[in-house]
Amino acid sequence: MLSLPMMLLLMIFNMPHNLDNVRLPAWLSLFYVSLFSMLIGFIFWYRGLAQGGIASVGQLQLLQPFFGLALAAWLLNEPVSMVMIICTIGVIACVAGSKKFAKS
Numbered sequence: 001m002l003s004l005p006m007m008l009l010l011m012i013f014n015m016p017h018n019l020d021n022v023r024l025p026a027w028l029s030l031f032y033v034s035l036f037s038m039l040i041g042f043i044f045w046y047r048g049l050a051q052g053g054i055a056s057v058g059q060l061q062l063l064q065p066f067f068g069l070a071l072a073a074w075l076l077n078e079p080v081s082m083v084m085i086i087c088t089i090g091v092i093a094c095v096a097g098s099k100k101f102a103k104s
Helices: 003-012 024-052 053-075 080-101
Strands: none
Touching: 024 053, 053 080
C-alpha cells in the first residue's frame, strides 16, 4: 500500500502506447505463468497445506532456493558458485532447525 502511489506514477509514465510490438511468444508466456504457475499451482499448494498442516508444510517453501538452484544448474547449465551452495545449505539448516524446535 505504501508503494502504490509511486507504482501508479511509474505505470502512467511508462505505459506503452500500443501493444502491437508484443509478440505471440510473450503472450503465450504470460498465459502460461498466469494459468499454470499461479492458478493451478496454488490449487495444489493450498491442498497440500490443508492436508499436512500450515506450520509444517509452509516450512517446505523455504527449500525452494535449493530446488531452484539445482534445476537451474541441471536444466539450464547455469554456473553454481560456492557462495550459492553455502547460502542454500544455510537455508536448509534453518528449515531443519525450525522444524526441530517447532515440534518440541
